[in-house]
Amino acid sequence: MSGYTIAVVGATGAVGTKMIQMLEQAAFPIKEVKLLASKRSAGKKALFNGKEIEIQETTADSFENVDIALFSAGGSISKQFAPEAVKRGAVVIDNTSAYRMDTEVPLVVPEVNEEAIRSHKGIIANPNCSTIQMMVALEPIRKQYGLDRIIVSTYQAVSGAGVSAVKEMKDQAKNMLNNEPFEAAILPSGGDKKHFPIAFNALPQIDLFTEDGYTFEELKMINETKKIMSNDKIKISATCVRIPVVSGHAESVYIEVKEDGASVASIQDLLRNAPGVELQDDPANQIYPTPLDAAGKKETFVGRIRKDRDQENGYHMWVVSDNLLKGAAWNSVQIAESLYKLGLVKAKD
Amino acid sequence: MSGYTIAVVGATGAVGTKMIQMLEQAAFPIKEVKLLASKRSAGKKALFNGKEIEIQETTADSFENVDIALFSAGGSISKQFAPEAVKRGAVVIDNTSAYRMDTEVPLVVPEVNEEAIRSHKGIIANPNCSTIQMMVALEPIRKQYGLDRIIVSTYQAVSGAGVSAVKEMKDQAKNMLNNEPFEAAILPSGGDKKHFPIAFNALPQIDLFTEDGYTFEELKMINETKKIMSNDKIKISATCVRIPVVSGHAESVYIEVKEDGASVASIQDLLRNAPGVELQDDPANQIYPTPLDAAGKKETFVGRIRKDRDQENGYHMWVVSDNLLKGAAWNSVQIAESLYKLGLVKAKD
Structure with a gap:
C-alpha cells in the first residue's frame, strides 16, 4: 500500500x-x-x-x-x-x-x-488555537474590505491546557457541588507560581505574564495575526480569559474595516460562503454559536454580527470553534x- | 425605637x-x-x-x-x-x-x-448589575481624563437570572459530570422561546434580542451608562455573555480617554483611592480579580490595567464584582x- x-x-x-x-x-x-x-x-x-x-x-x-x-x-x-x-x-x-x-x-x-x-x-x-478561529472568521472580511483594527476578548476552554486541566476542573466542580474542599494545582498556567480554581470561575490569565502586563497568550494572538495576515500595521489587542468550558473557545471580536460598503448583511454573505466557516446568525430565532454546540465539529462558527452603534466602520461578532480541532x-x-x-x-x- | x-x-x-x-x-x-x-x-x-x-x-x-x-x-x-x-x-x-x-x-x-x-x-x-460595576471602575478615570469610548465584553454570572437558574446550572453540571441527560428550561432568558444549557457552556444572549441584533442587556449597559455619566456623546458598545459562574460578573473593558497625561500608573493610582474600588493589579504576582474571589464582597475589583499597544489613549482592564451585592x-x-x-x-x- x-x-x-x-x-x-x-x-x-x-x-x-x-x-x-x-x-x-x-x-x-x-x-x-x-x-x-x-x-x-x-x-x-x-x-x-x-x-x-x-x-x-x-x-x-x-x-x-x-x-x-x-x-x-x-x-x-x-x-x-x-x-x-x-x-x-x-x-x-x-x-x-x-x-x-x-x-x-x-x-x-x-x-x-x-x-x-x-x-x-x-x-x-x-498557530495558537485562539488565533486560528479568529483568522478563519476575519479573512473573508479582510479580503473584501480590509481591516484596520481588531479588539478581541476570549472565552477559552480548559482543554487548551491539557487533559489534566480538564480532569482538575471536573474534580473541582464535583467537590464544589457537594460543598467539599477542592484543590487547584494546574491553571491558570502550569509554569506559574499560583494556581486558582477554574470551576464556576473565570481566570484572566492564560500562559505567563510578560513585562508589559499582557500574557503570552495575548501576544500570540497579536503577533500571529500580524504574521498570518502579512500586516504589521493592523491595530490589534487581545484579552484572554479561561472559563469553565471543556472544549470550544469563544471570542467577542470587534473590528473596524478599512473600505466603505460593508454592512451586517454583506458580512453575513461573505461568511456564509467562506471556507471553514458556518454562519449561525439569526438572533430573532436565537441562532448563534455556543461552545457546547461547536465541540466536536471542525468548522468555525460565527454569529451575533452587528454594527457598532457609534463607529461608522465598526462591527462586532461572536466566533466559536473547537479549540482541539480547528484550533x-x-x-x-x-x-x-x-x-x-x-x-x-x-x-x- | x-x-x-x-x-x-x-x-x-x-x-x-x-x-x-x-x-x-x-x-x-x-x-x-x-x-x-x-x-x-x-x-x-x-x-x-x-x-x-x-x-x-x-x-x-x-x-x-x-x-x-x-x-x-x-x-x-x-x-x-x-x-x-x-x-x-x-x-x-x-x-x-x-x-x-x-x-x-x-x-x-x-x-x-x-x-x-x-x-x-x-x-x-x-442600574443594571453589569452597568454598576463598570461605572464604579470608570468614574474616577472619567473625572480625571474624560472618556471618549467604551467597548465592553461581559462574563456574567448565573445568579443574575435568579435562584432557579443557579439551581438549573448546578443540576446540569451534576448530570454532565455523571454523563447523564440534562435539561435546560430557563436560560438564556426565561421569556424567550428556546433554552440552552449554561453548565460548561457560554451563552451570548442575556435578556431578549432587539430588532438591531443587540440584546436588551447590551442596550441597558449602553443607555444606562450615558444617563449615569450624563453624556450622550460617549461611544459605547457592549457584548453580554453568560458564563457558568454562580455569582460575580466579570468584564473585559476597553476605554479611550479624552485628555493627555494618562498612564497605567496614573489610572492605578486613581483606582487605588477611589470609593468602592479595590485595585487588584499586580500581574508579576498573579494578582487580579476573579468572580470566585469577589463573590460575597461589596467592592468592585479592578485589575489587568494595561495600555493598548496601538491606540495612544486606549486602555484595557478587567472589572469584577458580586452582581447580587454591588450589582x-x-x-x-x-x-x-x-x-x-x-x-x-x-x-x-
Whole structure:
C-alpha cells in the first residue's frame, strides 16, 4: 500500500488524540501512522482506523522514513526533535509555539494563507488555537474590505491546557457541588507560581505574564495575526480569559474595516460562503454559536454580527470553534492536506 | 425605637435575600423591616438581625407607614406597586429596569452620581448589575481624563437570572459530570422561546434580542451608562455573555480617554483611592480579580490595567464584582444610605 508515513508526536495528549482522529478523515493516502510520546507513555495503545497501534518513545530515529510529522508535545520537545525529523527528510507541522514567530517558518491557516507553505524549509507552524478561529472568521472580511483594527476578548476552554486541566476542573466542580474542599494545582498556567480554581470561575490569565502586563497568550494572538495576515500595521489587542468550558473557545471580536460598503448583511454573505466557516446568525430565532454546540465539529462558527452603534466602520461578532480541532489537530491535518494537494511532499516509499 | 420602616419587595428572590443581609449593615437606624413577596411565598420566614420576620403578600396597603421601599421582584411588580408605595409617602428604590430610563427618575450609583437623588419624585432606579460595576471602575478615570469610548465584553454570572437558574446550572453540571441527560428550561432568558444549557457552556444572549441584533442587556449597559455619566456623546458598545459562574460578573473593558497625561500608573493610582474600588493589579504576582474571589464582597475589583499597544489613549482592564451585592442589593441599600445622609427621608414616626 502506498501513501504517507505520518508521525504524531504527543500522541497521548489532548491534541495528539484528536490528531489521530482527524488523520482518519484526511484527504491523502496514509501507509502508516507512528504514534510517539514520552517514555512514560511508551507501550500504551491507541486506535487508528480501528487498528491498534503501540505508542513508542520519541527518539531521533523515530523519524526515519517519516514523510510528515505532527508535533504537539510542548515547545521543548519540538525544539529537540523537529530538527531531527527534518534532518531525516520529514516535513514537520508543529502545533507548539516553538517556531511560530521564526521568520523562516510559515505560520499557516489553510483557509487564509495556504500558499505560504510553499516556502517551508522543513517546518510549518500551526498557530495558537485562539488565533486560528479568529483568522478563519476575519479573512473573508479582510479580503473584501480590509481591516484596520481588531479588539478581541476570549472565552477559552480548559482543554487548551491539557487533559489534566480538564480532569482538575471536573474534580473541582464535583467537590464544589457537594460543598467539599477542592484543590487547584494546574491553571491558570502550569509554569506559574499560583494556581486558582477554574470551576464556576473565570481566570484572566492564560500562559505567563510578560513585562508589559499582557500574557503570552495575548501576544500570540497579536503577533500571529500580524504574521498570518502579512500586516504589521493592523491595530490589534487581545484579552484572554479561561472559563469553565471543556472544549470550544469563544471570542467577542470587534473590528473596524478599512473600505466603505460593508454592512451586517454583506458580512453575513461573505461568511456564509467562506471556507471553514458556518454562519449561525439569526438572533430573532436565537441562532448563534455556543461552545457546547461547536465541540466536536471542525468548522468555525460565527454569529451575533452587528454594527457598532457609534463607529461608522465598526462591527462586532461572536466566533466559536473547537479549540482541539480547528484550533489544533484539524488545522494541522489540513496543512498536511495542503502539502499533499500542492505536491510538496512525495511519499518516501 | 426610632428609625426607618423599610420594605423589601421580592424578599425571597436572589437579590431580595441579599437586600435583607445588606440592610443589616446599613448606616442608618431601622425601626422595622417588612418583607414582601408573592402570595405563594407569604407565611415563609426570614431572619433580619437574628429576628424572624414573616413574609407577607405584597398589596398596596403593605406600604402604609413605609419610609423606604426596595423593589426587586420584576418590572411588572414595580410598575404595579411602586406608584402605590409613593402614594403612601415611601421613597422607592427600584432594582428592576421598569423606571431606569424614565427622565423623571434618577438612575444612581452613589460613588458616581449621588447628588442625582436630590431630584427624585418618589422613585430612584438602581442600574443594571453589569452597568454598576463598570461605572464604579470608570468614574474616577472619567473625572480625571474624560472618556471618549467604551467597548465592553461581559462574563456574567448565573445568579443574575435568579435562584432557579443557579439551581438549573448546578443540576446540569451534576448530570454532565455523571454523563447523564440534562435539561435546560430557563436560560438564556426565561421569556424567550428556546433554552440552552449554561453548565460548561457560554451563552451570548442575556435578556431578549432587539430588532438591531443587540440584546436588551447590551442596550441597558449602553443607555444606562450615558444617563449615569450624563453624556450622550460617549461611544459605547457592549457584548453580554453568560458564563457558568454562580455569582460575580466579570468584564473585559476597553476605554479611550479624552485628555493627555494618562498612564497605567496614573489610572492605578486613581483606582487605588477611589470609593468602592479595590485595585487588584499586580500581574508579576498573579494578582487580579476573579468572580470566585469577589463573590460575597461589596467592592468592585479592578485589575489587568494595561495600555493598548496601538491606540495612544486606549486602555484595557478587567472589572469584577458580586452582581447580587454591588450589582443589586448593596447599591440599593447605599442609595438608601444616601437618602439618609442627605436628609431626604424623614422617618414617619
